[in-house]
Amino acid sequence: MASQDDPGIPFGFRHNQESFRLLELSPALLAALESENPLTITIKSAPVTSSASTPSHAVLCTTDETFQLRQVHSSNSVFLIRPSQHNGSTEEVYQSPGLCTIASPKVTLELHRVAISSVSHLKKLIPIFHAPEDGDGDSEMTSWPTGFEKQSRIEIFADVPTCEEECRRGWTEIVAFELDVEDLWQTIEYDGYPRPLVDALLATLAPEGQPTQGKWASVDKSKCVPWLGALILEAQQGANPERFVSDFLKEWTDSLPEAWRASVSLDCITGHYVLSGSTIRFNGGGMDATSATPLSGANANKAPPSSRRWHEKFRNAKK
Amino acid sequence: MPSVPIHLATKHEGSFTRPANPLPQLLQTPSGLALLELQGTINLPPVDPMDTSAELPDASSQDTPIGRLVFPEYSPVNPPENTAWMKRVYLYVGRHQRLTGEIKKLPNPTAVIRRKECTQGKAKAPEEVEELEIVEIVRWKILFSQRPEPVGTE
Structure with a gap:
């Protein structure tokens, strides 16, 4: 028997098991990852809210594609193995280069490309800016909305479980807007204008009743x-x-x-x-x-x- | 929740020490990682640190021997086009059992992902943004889909 002649590769189990996940890649995603300018991919999910009846799913996003992540359990045992010199054996025959298992991932993540609209998620996260009432001609928000903690677009996009391009599309579709005062300050200080001038201008131009201190401001x-x-x-x-x-x-x-x-x-x-x-x-x-x-x-x-x-x-x- | 970026690990990652890779060339990856799948589980003796340290000559040895892996038809001198060896792999478990398996191409290339290690030692702020990295992309697996059969010890 061949097996009798061939001592084989010593195979052991590493005590310090590491934690790895397995993620199945589509050929296109793999090509993009291995290209000269590798694609950035992120895992996102909608924020967990206690009132949500539907569980929020994690998604994997490239710049322009969204994939739903599905955890697949296998009844088989899956081991990650790698070469090892220390196979723990005192027998001489086992002193040759060996292999050991360093992890046994329990689930594999599968990707399913999905077309999710970001609109419904964005609507939950962005306050509605009310058009001024006709009549007195004065423009002001009827009430400053509360409960919207995310203030910048980046923060909001991070909570929308779709790819960035879909976030932008939805953002445009619902005519969302943002004025980031920090950005403005940076530009203005770069140009040599004093910051109090900006504060003063915003105080003048902001809609009635809207706070002008903070990260967010709008101009009426x-x-x-x-x-x-x-x-x-x-x-x-x-x-x-x-x-x-x-x-x-x-x-x-x-x-x-x-x-x-x-x-x-x-x-x-x-x-x-x-x-x-x-x-x-x-x-x-x-x-x-x-x-x-x-x-x-x-x-x-x-x-x-x-x-x-x-x-x-x-x-x-x-x- | 914050979005978690996934990076492709840099090719010259120093975290893996690289002993000679005894696997057939086809199964070797830059990081040395490979996938092995079997039906059932491997039952290991309970790890007793006092007991094993007495047994092991090298205190840094942290592996429990399971058995050995044999590619009976494989020879490094065979041309890569010869794939006949992939049809048969043995995994001897202990002294009395043998699993028979084969090399399978994965339906989709699979990324092996882990939490990105901090460059500044192990000190990690709890609020630090989590990052993941792809340490390897594996395309093959060693699959043992049959029940173990008894073998003699001689």
Whole structure:
């Protein structure tokens, strides 16, 4: 018998067993992992809530794909083995290189590609920003929602059990927005503007009743649009006080986030300007944003205010 | 819950010491890890540290011998195209039992994952974000799907 001649490979059991998991990979996932620029994969799950009747499943996410993780138990014993010099035997025949089991994973994780919408998860995590009521034209949140602890988009995405691309898609679908004050500060300090200026501006432009301290802030369109228009007008009054209305409107419009541009109208800065023919100049009055006629409109504040135009606003403010 | 990133372990991971790998070339992996599956369980004698330390010549030896693994048809000089050897593997358990198995290709390549070790020794803050790493991707397994048969000791 061959087995009698062949001493074989000594096989032992390592006392200090390690903990490993086995994860089945799809050929595509494997190729992506082994490529030059390996893919980042993460395991995510929805936060466990005591009220949830359905168990939350862990998912494995690449940038653009979501896989459900399924634990598969095997009735067989599975061992991870690796070469070992120390097989614990005193017999000479066993002193040759051997193998030992170092772990026995009880379950294998299988991946099942799924198409989960992030929308329902996002809706649970993001407060609804209420459109201002028509009538008084004043924009404010009817009540500041409580119970929404996650404040930044990154924190929220971490709690949504889908891949990042699906999070972004859902985010766009429900027209979610975020203004991260920390980001803003970083940009502003980089540009050399003092932080108290930002605090002051946010205090001026935030919707009524909304806290301006903290990680999160929003800017009220009905305050920001007239405030900026009057500011631009005031800023130009030095060297060239008269300018064409069309030029002024263009600068004003260009300084605003795209979604707010439709709100630009001379009507909302009534009292701040004097028209003469096709030119416009600042009337010399005090810059008072709150005295500007606030905009009305049901969809004010629905659009995400983009923070990248802030530079221009502050540049103007410095003049 | 925070998302847990999974990294591919760097190729030159120093955490594994690498004794010579006695497995056939096909089953060897960079980390040395391989999969072995069998029907049933291996019953090991209860580990008594006092008892085994007296038995073992080397105190660092932490392995209990189970038996030996034999690839009767395998020869390293055979060309890799010759896969006949994969049909038969023996695992001798103790002195009286033998399992017969074979080498199987896994339906899907399987990643071996563990918690990422801290680079700064073992000190680990409890609130530290957990990370996982893929230490190996295994494509084959040694499968013993039959019951053990008795063999003589001679």
